[in-house]
Amino acid sequence: MKLARYELTLQPRAAPGPMYAVLTAVVAIVLALALSSFLFRSAEDGLFSAYRAVFSYAFFTPRGIVATIQRSIYLLLCTYAFLVPLRAGLWNIGLPGQVFAGALAAFTVPFVTEALPPGILIVLMVAAAAVGGAVVGGFAGFLRARFQVNEILVTMMLNSIFFWAVAYMIKEGGPFMGATAEGEGFSLPPSLQAPMLLGVPFTAALALAAAVLLDLLFTKTALGYRIRAFGESPPAARYGGIVPLNVSLVVFLLGGAFAGLAAYHNFAAIPGVYKIPGNYGFYGDLAFYGIITALIARGSAVGAVPIAILFAGLSLGARFAQGLLRLTFGVDYALLGLLMMTFVASHILYQFRIVWRRVPAAVVQPVPTGLPGG
Amino acid sequence: MWDLLARSLEASTIFLFAALGELVDQRSGVLNVGLEGLMLFGGTAGFIAAQTTGSLPLGFLAGLTVGGILGLAHGFFSITLRGDQVVSGMGLWILSFGLTTYLGSPYTGPLGLGRIPNVLGISPFFLLGLLLVGAVWFVLFKTSLGLAIRSAGENPAAAEASGISVSAIRYLCVIFGGTLAGLAGATYALSYNPVWTYNFLLGWGFISLALVFFSMWNPWILLAGATLFGIMWQLSLSPELILPGVLSRYVWRMVPFAITIPILVIISMPWFRTRWGLAKPEALGRPYVKG
Numbered sequence: 001m002k003l004a005r006y007e008l009t010l011q012p013r014a015a016p017g018p019m020y021a022v023l024t025a026v027v028a029i030v031l032a033l034a035l036s037s038f039l040f041r042s043a044e045d046g047l048f049s050a051y052r053a054v055f056s057y058a059f060f061t062p063r064g065i066v067a068t069i070q071r072s073i074y075l076l077l078c079t080y081a082f083l084v085p086l087r088a089g090l091w092n093i094g095l096p097g098q099v100f101a102g103a104l105a106a107f108t109v110p111f112v113t114e115a116l117p118p119g120i121l122i123v124l125m126v127a128a129a130a131v132g133g134a135v136v137g138g139f140a141g142f143l144r145a146r147f148q149v150n151e152i153l154v155t156m157m158l159n160s161i162f163f164w165a166v167a168y169m170i171k172e173g174g175p176f177m178g179a180t181a182e183g184e185g186f187s188l189p190p191s192l193q194a195p196m197l198l199g200v201p202f203t204a205a206l207a208l209a210a211a212v213l214l215d216l217l218f219t220k221t222a223l224g225y226r227i228r229a230f231g232e233s234p235p236a237a238r239y240g241g242i243v244p245l246n247v248s249l250v251v252f253l254l255g256g257a258f259a260g261l262a263a264y265h266n267f268a269a270i271p272g273v274y275k276i277p278g279n280y281g282f283y284g285d286l287a288f289y290g291i292i293t294a295l296i297a298r299g300s301a302v303g304a305v306p307i308a309i310l311f312a313g314l315s316l317g318a319r320f321a322q323g324l325l326r327l328t329f330g331v332d333y334a335l336l337g338l339l340m341m342t343f344v345a346s347h348i349l350y351q352f353r354i355v356w357r358r359v360p361a362a363v364v365q366p367v368p369t370g371l372p373g374g
Numbered sequence: 375m376w377d378l379l380a381r382s383l384e385a386s387t388i389f390l391f392a393a394l395g396e397l398v399d400q401r402s403g404v405l406n407v408g409l410e411g412l413m414l415f416g417g418t419a420g421f422i423a424a425q426t427t428g429s430l431p432l433g434f435l436a437g438l439t440v441g442g443i444l445g446l447a448h449g450f451f452s453i454t455l456r457g458d459q460v461v462s463g464m465g466l467w468i469l470s471f472g473l474t475t476y477l478g479s480p481y482t483g484p485l486g487l488g489r490i491p492n493v494l495g496i497s498p499f500f501l502l503g504l505l506l507v508g509a510v511w512f513v514l515f516k517t518s519l520g521l522a523i524r525s526a527g528e529n530p531a532a533a534e535a536s537g538i539s540v541s542a543i544r545y546l547c548v549i550f551g552g553t554l555a556g557l558a559g560a561t562y563a564l565s566y567n568p569v570w571t572y573n574f575l576l577g578w579g580f581i582s583l584a585l586v587f588f589s590m591w592n593p594w595i596l597l598a599g600a601t602l603f604g605i606m607w608q609l610s611l612s613p614e615l616i617l618p619g620v621l622s623r624y625v626w627r628m629v630p631f632a633i634t635i636p637i638l639v640i641i642s643m644p645w646f647r648t649r650w651g652l653a654k655p656e657a658l659g660r661p662y663v664k665g
Contacts (some may be wrong), residue, residue: 010455040475057612091460091464093464120510143635143638143639145640147639147642148637148642148644149588149635149639149642150584150638150642152407152460152464152580153583153587153638154635154638155635156577156580157577157580157581157584157631157632157634157635158631158635160576160577160578160627160631161631161632162630164624164625164627164628164664165624165628167624167627168624168625170624171624172622172624174622174624189430285471285573288468290472291464291468294469295461306578311537328476328479328480329475329476329477329479330472330477330479330572331476332472332477333471333472333476333572334472334475334476334477335472336468336471336472337468337469337470337471337472337473337476338469338472338473340464340465340468340469341465341469341474343465344451344457344461344462344465344557347457347458348451348455348457351457352455
């Protein structure tokens with residue numbers, strides 16, 4: 001692009017450093033927050049009070065802080081579900097479907113038997129949730145690896161299939177329908193409610209440990225190297241002896257398992273829930289925050305932790321401000337969209353360097369003045 | 375039964391519009407996986423415009439315009455900036471999903487305008503769809519513009535060497551594709567089911583995307599696929615017309631999505647790709663860097 005005597009060009013960056021990744025992440029988030037001011041334009045007390053309502057509820061009230069922690073665990077586990085396949089260059093947008101499958105699998109355990117000791121049943125529920133999510137994720141990974149079926153399309157189809165599968169199970173006389181028959185799943189008995197550690201569900205420890213382990217996996221192990229190599233260049237990885245089927249299957253199995261664990265956390269470990277609620281679709285939508293978290297964190301699981309906490313607080317605070325200030329429904333959804341938009345913009349800054357170059361004045365060729373010889 | 379068929383054809387048209395635009399997009403080498411987002415935004419813009427002005431034509435115009443603008447945005451990222459087309463497409467989808475929920479929320483409910491009259495019992499959009507299929511086929515395979523589009527998608531370097539501006543051709547196609555996606559969304563929101571709810575499409579855009587692969591990038595096969603899926607979608611909404619009392623309605627709602635997966639597997643198998651899949655644009659999804 002030319003402006004007067006200057007030319008603006010984008011030149012690819014060779015290898016952006018980690019500080020640059022942090023900088024672009026901060027730019028994306030700040031820009032999204034600035035743009036979100038249009039969401040609060042109808043707030044009677046002004047913009048500042050709207051922002052204050054969002055942040056003060058999520059991060060400075062006891063109730064809000066607990067809710068933020070609980071939601072950030074859910075978002076973190078969803079983030080890993082997207083992040084692991086992403087490191088192999090694959091897009092797992094099937095988070096909602098895998099969350100729903102994990103929820104159905106977890107609640108199948110108490111549905112089938114309550115005769116075992118509660119501790120064992122809780123472990124079985126956690127394992128079933130992970131397996132449920134992994135099977136659904138692994139199915140997409142297998143199809144991708146074996147037949148080159150587009151994983152975006154398959155996982156999206158699975159989202160819809162499991163959305164309706166949950167409706168079938170919990171609504172209109174479905175097997176999992178609760179006693180109140182109000183279109184939601186049965187409630188867990190108190191003995192099967194997840195144990196708490198320091199006032200938060202034990203799944204918080206799982207989520208934090210997983211962040212460290214995942215980054216170690218990618219940086220220090222042969223499997224992590226294979227996944228990253230495949231993500232960078234599948235033909236080169238294949239040439240180097242890496243089997244695509246194995247990589248695709250492993251990343252989707254692992255990703256699906258994390259989505260299943262997110263389901264267990266959200267529906268069986270958060271105090272006051274302990275069932276598949278009628279508005280389960282909302283939690284499927286919320287899982288998409290995992291996509292944007294992983295993208296902004298540029299594939300770092302540990303880096304995703306503060307971002308997930310921030311997004312958890314923002315999504316909760318936005319919903320709170322929406323009620324308090326009588327804003328239009330969907331502020332939290334709009335924020336998700338804005339974050340995605342600013343991420344794509346920051347991605348350009350991450351990939352390219354903007355270069356201004358002064359265009360040299362056109363060199364005028366001397367006009368021949370001499371007469372031709374002869 | 376006639377009503378069911380007429381509704382099925384109208385549903386087919388929505389798949390057809392979106393997929394036809396994407397087909398042209400892909401023929402030029404640009405993949406837009408955010409088709410659902412363009413449809414959502416086009417439908418929501420059309421609904422808001424129609425309800426605000428009381429005019430259906432203005433609603434359609436808004437849907438087409440917004441779709442075209444989003445197509446252009448995808449083009450800017452993927453053609454000018456040579457960015458990852460999947461990142462851009464996914465970005466557009468999530469952006470649309472989030473923003474339309476907020477922007478459309480005050481308009482939740484029925485449109486409240488009159489229905490668009492049918493022609494001999496058939497939606498006029500289906501007839502428009504047939505015309506568009508014929509026109510796209512003619513342009514793609516019988517004109518020099520079509521040759522330019524196909525060569526931009528097959529071998530952009532050779533196309534550029536022969537005097538074709540690959541960027542201009544690709545921009546033309548992404549704007550056309552976006553406009554048709556906007557039309558698809560507007561047709562859904564203003565004619566097929568004129569009631570706004572958040573995320574009202576629930577996967578129509580992704581099925582349309584799958585249909586493009588299924589069609590082997592041929593508009594006539596696309597028409598057949600869209601018709602088949604339109605009928606299947608309508609049957610999944612009213613299964614009692616064919617099999618009363620068999621299975622829950624929720625199970626039927628899974629059927630179109632469940633059938634899409636084996637179809638995707640079949641068209642992805644090596645023997646199928648070798649025999650039938652050669653039409654896939656060679657440079658699909660790859661940014662073009664002028665040599």
